[in-house]
Amino acid sequence: MWLVAVFICLGWIVSLCLHEFGHAVVAYWGGDTSVKDKGYLTLNPLKYTDPGLSLMLPLFFLLIGGIALPGGAVYINQNRLRDRFWKSAVSAAGPFANIIVVLLLSLLFRFGQNWDISSFIFPSLAFLVVLNIYVVLINLLPIPSLDGYGIIEPWLPTHLQRQFNQFSKYGIWFLIGLLWFVRPFNQFLWGITDTVSNFLLIPTDLAFLGERIFSRYSLYIVVVLIALLWIFRDRESDLYRQGSQLISKGKYQEAIAAFDRVIEIETNYAEAWYLRGYAFLQSGQYQAALSSYDKAIEIKPEYPEAWHDKGVVLRSLGRHEAAISCYDKAIEIQPEFLLAWHNRGIDLYELKRYEEAIASYDKAIEIEPKYAEAWMNRGNALAILHLDEAAVEAYNKAVQIQPESAAWIHLVKMLQKLQRYEEAIAVYDKKLQLKPEDPDAWYRRGLILAKLQREQEASQSYENAIACYDRSIKRNQNNPQNYYDLGLLLEKLQRQTEALECYEAAISASDRILSRQPKDAKTSYQKACLLEKLQLDEAALTAYEQVTSIQPDFYQAWYNQGIILTKMQQYDRAIYAYDKALETIPENSSVWFIRGKTLAQWQRYEAARESYDRAIALYPEFYGFWLYRGNAVYELERYEEAIASYDKAIELKEDCTSAWLLRGIALIKLEQYEAANACCEKAIQIESNCPDAWYNQACCYALCGEASRAIKSLQQALKLDTEEKLRELAKTDPDLEAIREHPLFQNLLN
Structure with a gap:
């Protein structure tokens, strides 16, 4: 009789391995080649050991007197699967493997004859068939965390996916409660199981005998089996899974520690290096993230996700060209890599290569036509190119796919630009039908109505926005955020x-x-x-x-x-x-920048320059960092170096009035008055009502001995200077010394 329990346990382990192997092999075919690195393409049960499914749940079932057999799990990177068909196929593969087991075992009963009922094999096989049928039915239930839900999830609207996925960690406990407390439902499932087993000619008496013997003798065998699985579990996979779960909970430092332990055991575990990099990325530690991604790529050069995420880090550091190179490498390895195409478009957009960005977004949309974010970003690029109607079409598409997308804000702005106010109001009305408690939508709707001079309707819209916050406050009077938002x-x-x-x-x-x-x-x-x-x-x-x-x-x-x-x-x-x-976020360029500004106010200009250099090293493509660096070295009287910094700022933002002005001032210090005047002229072209530009031009003309031109520019400067600061400056400015005695100069100041 002990042999029946042993045979059923071993048979169950085989069917469990086939179930998890089914998930893994279909995921591998569908694009997630990481399952191979994780060791899932095997029938080794130790690779599928899961703390909850292999240890806690079986012990729980033993305590309540149920059927206690260990479970397992594989962790699939859904982002690597080619499309939602493959996502559904991966979920369906596990139950399908159980169905194959059922059909193969049932053949023995259909074509076999002259059973020796006293043998332990046939009661064991009969109960294994019944058990697998029941497991298939359970797995196909559309409950989050079960395969049945995994099959339909890719086809659900995004907002429903988010809502259901929040419930997934409770799914297995919901199932246990359903089976334990809703007995008619459990009986219904067993009824279907009996019907299917009878159809397959599985002798009911043999299955019942197998179940009865197993229940009587399985306790110690199952405990030993669970203990063996736990003792000899794959330690690397266990720590890797622990790190993955910590990432999903946002506990990035703890996740990094878990992956460090994985890497201590197996230095060449590419997946661990990859997720370690992801944890560093999420915690804003970009250089550490880059190092981890580089190590993952060194171990596994054909690793598209690592190349992609490295590109994301480089974008965060402002290195857009390098980021695009990484996306290109990811696409070379995996041509249908949706996120790589989309993020490539974002970096091209940042480089103002809008047509190329649109081409990348189009490729992403070709791969996934219902990718709302790609449609929205396509609209943003079209808007920059003044292709307004095409932008409206793209935004509309994004909103149709995902009503909660931020695309509706861009759509409304574009409709307002085109003076299609009624359509803009209709967008708000549609959004408010879906989400009537959206105060921001009510407020923005009121702004358009006010622009149309429909004051009463605008006022009502504003009051509706206020009412939304009031209701939020009533529901939770201890939430400071509600009061703040209303304020x-x-x-x-x-x-x-x-x-x-x-x-x-x-x-x-x-x-x-x-x-x-x-x-x-x-x-x-x-x-x-x-x-x-x-x-x-x-x-x-x-x-x-x-x-x-x-x-x-x-x-x-x-x-x-x-x-x-x-x-x-x-x-x-x-x-x-x-x-x-900076001890926590050493790679945050904004902190280095603001630190430099404080040092400059403190007149510690060399230290300020060093701080600006740190900001530039992290994000060299922001003109403001170069501009303030130029100011710092100007104060140190290193005028050529200041001009070089201003030139870099102008290269990054050609219409930066301040950079042209400051470059001109530095050139005045070098007595290069004509070049300085050219800078002032450029600043005036960009911003004709800038009093400082006219004033500096007056200084250049005065230093060149062109009194009439100097006075004419000064007149324009004083006219634009509403605060009259320049009038006071002109009285003592040494650069205007050459025209100070001129009658027109005296008239201007008096």
């Missing part, structure tokens, strides 16, 4: 007193939370932001300090401390705060 809306509507009351209410709500949870860093941060908005800098600074005392790596709080301390001219403390932020 922002009221501020936009010029209802300052009410807005102020909302901000104060948000602070009170934060205080209520903090009275119960004084170590809540997130709420403390929200309160600090509110205090800063109300210009209560001392109180805000104290609140930010409270945040960093609770959570020392809360870099946003350190950053905001630096901003406030700079306003207070406490520069040494501000630099300390920025440095603390």
Whole structure:
């Protein structure tokens, strides 16, 4: 009798391996070649061991007296599958493998004869067939986390997928509750199982005998089997799975630690290096992410996801050309790589190569016609090229596919540009039918109605927006965000007193939370932001300090401390705060930049230049970093170096008035007056009402001895200078010394 229990356990392990192998091999055919690296293309049960399915659930079933057999799992990278047909096929492959097992085993009963009923084999086989039929039925239920849901999920609207996927971690427990507490449902499934087994000529008495013997003798065998699977489990896969789960929970530092342990065991585990890179990417540690992706690519050069994600990191660092090269490599390996085509378009857009960007978006849409984000970004590129009607068409397509897409905002803006206001209102009305509690949509709708001078309707739309927030506040009076959002809306509507009351209410709500949870860093941060908005800098600074005392790596709080301390001219403390932020996010170019601005205000120009250089190293394609670097070295009287920095800023943003002006000032210092005048002329072409450009041109003409031209430019500068700062400057400016005694100059100043 013990042999029956042993045989059923071993048979179950074989069918389990075939089930998981089915998922893995179809995923491999469908594009996810990573299953091979993870060791899933095997019938080794140790590769499929899962802490929950192989250990916890069987023990749970033993405790409640159910059928306790270990389960398994494979982890498929859905993004690597070619399309949704393959996604469905991967989910269907597991139950299909069980069906094959059922059919093969049933052949023994259909064509066999003269059974020896006393033998342990036939009761075992009969019960295995029945068990596999039942498992197929269970797996095909459309419950998140089961294969039945996996088959239909790719065909569901995106918003439904998101909602159901939030439930997936509870799916297996929902199933257990359904089978245990809704007995008619369980009986219904067993009824279908009996019908199918009878059709396949499986002797009911043999199956019943096998089940009875197994239930009686399986306890110790199953416990031993579970223990063996757990003891000899694939440690690398276990840690890899643990790291993957930590990533899904947003616990990136813990995930990195898990992948580090995987790599200690197996240095050449490309998938572990890849996900380690992803964890670094999500936590903003770009150089570490690049190193991990490079290692994954070194181990496995034909790794399209690693090439793709490396491109994403390079984009974050502002290295768009290098990013495009990575996407091209990913596409070379996997021509139908949807995300690579789409992200390639985004980087081309950043480089202002709009036609090429559209071509990349078109390729993404060709692969997946219902890719809403690609349609939206295609519309953005078309809008830049002033192909407005084509842009409207693209935005409309995105909204049709995904009503919650941000494309509706772009669509409305474009319709407003085309003065098609009624259509814009219709877009809002449609959105509000789907989501009536969207205050932003009500507010924006009101703006258009106001533009059409339909004041009463606009006012009603604004009131509806306010009512949405009021209802949110009623539902949860302790949520500071609700009060804050309402305050922002009221501020936009010029209802300052009410807005102020909302901000104060948000602070009170934060205080209520903090009275119960004084170590809540997130709420403390929200309160600090509110205090800063109300210009209560001392109180805000104290609140930010409270945040960093609770959570020392809360870099946003350190950053905001630096901003406030700079306003207070406490520069040494501000630099300390920025440095603390950079301990957590050393590759954040914005922090290096703002740190440089503070050092410049402190007149520490060399240190400011070094800080700007760090920002430039991380994001060399932002003109502002070069502009401020030029200012720092100008103050150090290194005028040629300043001009080189201004030239780089102009290269990146040709219509940057400030860069042309400052370049001209540096050239004046070098006594290159004609070149300086050319810079002023360029600035005036870009921005004709810029008083500084006219003033600097007056200085150039004065230094060149062209008094009449100098006075004419100065006259225009003073006319545009509403604050009359230039009038005071002109009285003592040495560059205007040559024309100071001229009668027209005297008339201008008097």
